Amino acid sequence: MQSTLSRCVTEELQYRQDFLFIPVLVGAGAALWFSLASPPSDVVLLVSGLCIIPIAIITRHRQNALSFVLATLALLLLGMLLANWETRRVGTTVLDSAVTTTIIGKVERREVDAKGYWRYTIALTSTSGPSLTRLPNRISVLSRSREQPIAVGAGITGKARLSPPSGPALPGLNDFAFSAYFDGIGATGFFYSAPKALPTQAETTDEAGWLEAAGSGLYALRSAIAERIRSVIGGDAGAFAASIITDERRAISSETMEALRVSGLAHIVAISGLNMALASGIFFVGMRMVFSLFPGFSQRYPVKKIAAFAALLMTFAYYLISGFAVSAERAWLMMSIMLAAVLVNRPSISLRNVALAAIVIIAVSPHEIMGPSFQMSFAATLALVAAYSFWSRWRGNRERLFIARPPLWMVASSKASAVIGGVVITSLIGGVSTAIYSIEHFHRITTYGLAANLAAMPVMSIIVMPSALIAMLLMPFGLDAPFLKLMGYGMAMVIDIANTVSSWGGDATIGRQHSWFLGVSTIGFLLLTLLRTHLALLGLPLILAGLVLVPLEQNRAKPDLLIYEDGVLVAFRTDQFVVTTKRQAKGFVFDQWARAVPLPDTHVAPVMVDDDKAGEREDTASPTPRRPAVLTDQQKQEARDKMILAFERTNGFSCQKNVWCAGRHESGVKVAVISNTALTGTACDLADIVVTSRFVPFSNCRSGALLISATTLRKTGSLELWLNEAGAPVAAARAAMQDVARPWSIHRAYDWRSKTSDGAMPSHIETMLAARP
Known part of the structure; x- marks a missing residue:
């Protein structure tokens, strides 16, 4: 046993498989730093790095336990240092609270959605009415006007409603503020009316520098290409076609995107290894075919390397117009390394190339390792390359058994399996390898993904990508329309396949996973793919x-009460149905709840009591929220009487629009959701739990009821509660935000009135959260 283990370890080191674990350990260090509520201080990290990393470098050739431990610690520390450095380098200023203001800035990007609305990414220069003291560097704002869009690089102004990027919809779900912070987005929102263009000042480009000018030019070119493709092809097929070239996905309708997700074809939308490999491969093979028409030239010059260099330039051009998504970045790096390997007569497909691409991405953007795009794209690539390496070794060993030429039947079967089996195995490996991360991040798994990919991949390989490549080469000459049309036909076929497969069902909701699931499964996956011995x-x-x-996680008790961080959307959950304060069970947040908890399919809408004029002035769900109306004593008494009646209804909410909602859980716990601060005291007297979307001057109810105000929700984020019984309503609770001290969440502790930060929670909230489920 000992000799076998030693032999395996020696073989792994002989083939330098240890190099493959460098990005794994560096990435693990970065992930650890991002996951900690309170990471080590800069001084501790720097001193530890200066002490351990040099020693690990000196002892790297000593193959003993000490050098292994030092190398592991050094790489983990390096990952933490890179994550710390990136966080400080980005330094995004995030808006602390929602505000309506007039903005002035410059359009950096723009993208149209399926409704014809334009979303602008704006470099903010100033605001007025009010003027913000903590001005975000960059914001993302939606214009619902269908007027002529404002050009990339032009000035823009308009009255807008801005809000901080939202946090997780529930504990353990995706934190959108995290990704927005590293994208440089400090606020999101919408324009109240069509924004107006401002003349671009001549000195802007000089001050910004050539890099910013080049970036604006690239995004303008990207937008123009996307608009050209959509205008020629039209419909969802045109939007789909534009997405695989420019990565502009918003124009695809929600119905088509859902069909692609359910069928397991959503990966086609992103510019990933599939798209980049097809484009580069077709261009590379096409160049060699052209050279073959000139035998004299082909015999005189290394045409394979010339074709590889040309494909390298084409791949880089593809990456420039792709929007720089992590999937495109990973695919470009992989293809560049593979093509560069051809130039120096090295193997093009190897795990070392994958590791090099991962090292570059982690070094430049460590935060990407936390996202599903990085994890799923590298998992698929790693599994495919590892399978190819294993198959190559097996084939080599098998062929050595034959001294003479292999029999004809073996040659024929090998060619047939390469054509037919290659597509099947590739789709199967890609689907299985990404299943772990689909379960973790999207809480779902597609069961018919193999069938959809088997039907769609030939269309992508034979029709779509060749047509797209030729169209892009001919677009500068205005000769691209016929090939774009052909590409559109292929895209329409893929959409039909997605609709057909999605109609079969097969989209299994899994729910949130145990906190150890991702780590344990990933370690197992990496060992299985990175090691070559037993x-x-x-x-x-x-x-x-x-x-x-x-x-095991699915069998754990589910929460009874869900509260979104806006204090407006609240839900009771039972085993048979879900009751919410919204009339319709739809929306981005509710969909996340439904998959993560998961929620029953049956939705019980609130009973709407007769509305009066008091609530018409306040509509937190409308695009123009206003201050709460002032209620008279009579209106307060009427609201009190209606809430008393509402609490008599079990497992259901009764609501007066934009004023209050009230309901009683089957445990007897009474919950009131207040949108008008004038009724907070009344709700405290009647309910066991009071949720308000407004800021109130007190932290808890004098009656002893649990008060969860806007101030509390800013620090806790969304909440899930396990209810007990009236009088002791909360048996356990969990908050989406564990700590607001990290740079992407510290804005939650900032108070613009006093211009101070206070992340401390009220004592009763800390007591509630201390009771773990």
């Missing part, structure tokens, strides 16, 4: 252990 089998028990956690 040691790789050590990954199988870890993957199985991760899968065992799935049913």
Whole structure:
């Protein structure tokens, strides 16, 4: 046993498989730094790095336990240092609270959605009415006007409603403020009316520098290409076609996107290894075919390397117009390394190339490792390359068994399996390898993804990508329309395949996973794919252990009360149905709840009591929220009487629009959701739990009821509560925000009135959160 283990370790080191774990450990260090509520201080990190990293470099050739431990610690520290440095380098100023103001800035990007609305990414220069003291550098604002869009690089102004990027919809879900922080987006919102263009000042480009000017030019070119494709092809097929070239996805209708997700074809929308490999491969093969028409030239010059260099330039051009998404960045790096390997006569497809691409991305943008795009794209690539390497070794060993030429039947079967089996195996490996991350991030898994990919991949390979490549080459000459049309036909076929497969069902909702699921499963997956000896089998028990956690987590008690961080959307959950304060069970937040908890399919809408004029002035769901109306004593008494009646209804909400909602859970706990601060005291007297979307001057109810105000929700984020009984309503609770001290969440502790930060929670909230489910 000892000799076998030693032999395997020696073989792994002989083939330098240890190099493949460099991005793994650096990435793990970055992920650890981002996950900690309170990471080590800069001084501790820097001193630790200066002490350990040099020693690890000196002892790197000593193959003993000490050098292994030092190398591991050094790489983990390096990842943490890179994450710390990136966070400080980005330094995004995030808006602390929602505000209506007039903005002035410059359009950096723009993208149209399926409704014809334009979303602008704006470099903010100033605001007025009011003027913000903490001005975000960059904002993302939606214009619902269908007027002529404002050009990239032009000035823009208009009255807008701005809000901080939202946090997780529930504990453990995606934190949009995290990704917005590293994208430089400090606020999101919408224009009240069509924005107006401002003349661009001549000195702007000089001050910004050539890099910003080049970036604006690239985004303007990207937008123009996307508009050209959409205008020629039209419909969802045109929007789909534009997405695989420029990565502009918003124009695809929600119905088509859902069909692509359910069928397992959503990966086509992103510019990933598939798109980049097809484009580069077709261009590379096409160049070699052209050279073959000139035998004299082909015999005199290294045409394979010339074609590889030309494909390298084409791949870089593709990346420039792709919007710089992490999937496109990873695909470009991979293809560039593969093509560069051809130039220097090295193997083009290898795990080392994947590791090099991962090292570059982690070094430049460590935060990407936390997102599903990085994890899923690298998981698929790693699994495919590892499978190819294993198959190459197996084929080499098999062919060595034959001294003479292999029999004809073996040659024929090998060619047939390469054509037919290649597509099947590739789709199967890609789907299985990304299943872990689909479950973790999207809480769903597609069961018919293999069938959809088998039908769609030939269309993408034979019709779509060749047509797209030729169209892009001919677009500067205005000769692209016929090939764009052909590309559109292929895109329409893929959409039909997605609609057909999605109609079969097969989209299984899994729910949130155990906190150990992702880590344990990923370690097992990495061992299985990165090691070449029998040691790789050590990954199988870890993957199985991760899968065992799935049913265990599903059998845990589900929360009874869900509260979104805006204090408006609140839901009771039972095993048979879900009751919300919204009339319709739809929307981005509710969809996340439905998949993560998961929620029952049956939705019970609130009973709307007769509305009066008191609530018409305040509509927190409308695009123009206003201050609460002032209620008379009579109106307060009427609201009190209606709430008393509402509490007599079990497992249901009764609501007066934009004023209050009230309901009683089957446990007897009474919950009031208040939108008018004048009724907060009344709700405290009647309910066990009071949720208000407004700021109130007190932290808890004098009656002893639990008060969850806007101030509280800013610090906790969304909440999920396990209810007990009236009098002691909360048995356990969890908050989406564990700490607001990190740079992407510290704006939640800032008070613009006093211009101070206070992240401390009220004592009763800390007590509530201390009771773990």
